[in-house]
Each structure stands twice: as structure tokens, then as C-alpha cells.
Amino acid sequence: DMQEDKEPLFDAVDTLLASLKVFAPMIEKMGVNIDKMRQSAGKGYSTATDLADYLVRKGIPFREAHHIVGKTVAYAIEKNKNLEDLSLEEMQQFSKFIENDVYNYITLDASVNSRNSYGGTSAESVMTQVKMAKSFLDDNL
Structure with missing residues (x-):
């Protein structure tokens, strides 16, 4: 049967959807310690x-x-x-x-901001990705 290979895919999708249901409220209530993040x-x-x-x-x-x-x-x-x-x-x-x-x-800041290609870590690259994600969500939800 050609459909037997689909079972792992369906399981993965189910797991992903269940994870997203838990992930969204977790992120909403999460506290971020910027100083600790920078230090680490x-x-x-x-x-x-x-x-x-x-x-x-x-x-x-x-x-x-x-x-x-x-x-x-x-x-x-x-x-x-x-x-x-x-x-x-x-x-x-x-x-x-x-x-x-x-x-x-x-320096840490110089390192982060030097990665300015598509998908990079620079502030400019991250903001571009955020805008693209928001646009995608606006168009598809």
C-alpha cells in the first residue's frame, strides 16, 4: 500500500498541532531576562x-x-x-x-550585527523577517 509511508507524517502533524496549543500560552506568559540572556x-x-x-x-x-x-x-x-x-x-x-x-x-553586539544577510541575526535582518512573517500571517489567517 502506497499510503503506509504517510502515517509518520500524520503523527508528526498531530504532534506539531498539540505542541503549538501549549506553546502559544507559554510564550504569552514567559518572562525574558535580557541581562541574563546577554551574559549567557x-x-x-x-x-x-x-x-x-x-x-x-x-x-x-x-x-x-x-x-x-x-x-x-x-x-x-x-x-x-x-x-x-x-x-x-x-x-x-x-x-x-x-x-x-x-x-x-x-564584541557580542558587533558579532550579532555583522550577520546581515537573509535570515541573519542583525537587527535589520531580524526586523525584515518579522515584517515578512506578519505579512504572511495577515495574508493567510
Whole structure:
């Protein structure tokens, strides 16, 4: 029977619909601690990729940039600091290409706002997605 493969799909749709019934009221009553979110987002060296991108923009091959970032992150962990809290002198131990402008790239806000392509995390990209979602809902509900 060609319909046997549809059963998992129907089960998935039922599960999704049941989840949405619970999800909407939960979101409505949810409290958001922005300070805690920001603090948590800054942990784990999430801006290390931005440091690598910065070095690549300075002309360093990605493989070498990755190696430099690895050493820099290991040092930051040893010193119990975030990347953006390292002094310029500390960072320059790992590459002479790191200059004062590095701080324009490795902060949490700079990292988030640098992702400005379709579906990105920048404020502009997010607002575009919100407008598209609202338009879709207005047209289809």
C-alpha cells in the first residue's frame, strides 16, 4: 500500500498541532531576562569566529587565522577573560596583524550585527523577517 509511508507524517502533524496549543500560552506568559540572556550569549567564546574573520580580512589565510584564534582563546581561558576583555598587547602576542580596530569586530553586539544577510541575526535582518512573517500571517489567517 502506497499510503503506509504517510502515517509518520500524520503523527508528526498531530504532534506539531498539540505542541503549538501549549506553546502559544507559554510564550504569552514567559518572562525574558535580557541581562541574563546577554551574559549567557557572551560566554563560550562565541566571537572567536569573528576574530578569525577579522584576521582573514587582514590577509591572513583562514587556516593560519584559525590557528591564531585557537591560541588566543586558549590564552583567554587561562586568564579567565572574554576575548573582548584582552588588551591589545595580549592579543598582539598571537598576531602582529591584530590592531586596535579588532574591538569593532569581537564584541557580542558587533558579532550579532555583522550577520546581515537573509535570515541573519542583525537587527535589520531580524526586523525584515518579522515584517515578512506578519505579512504572511495577515495574508493567510
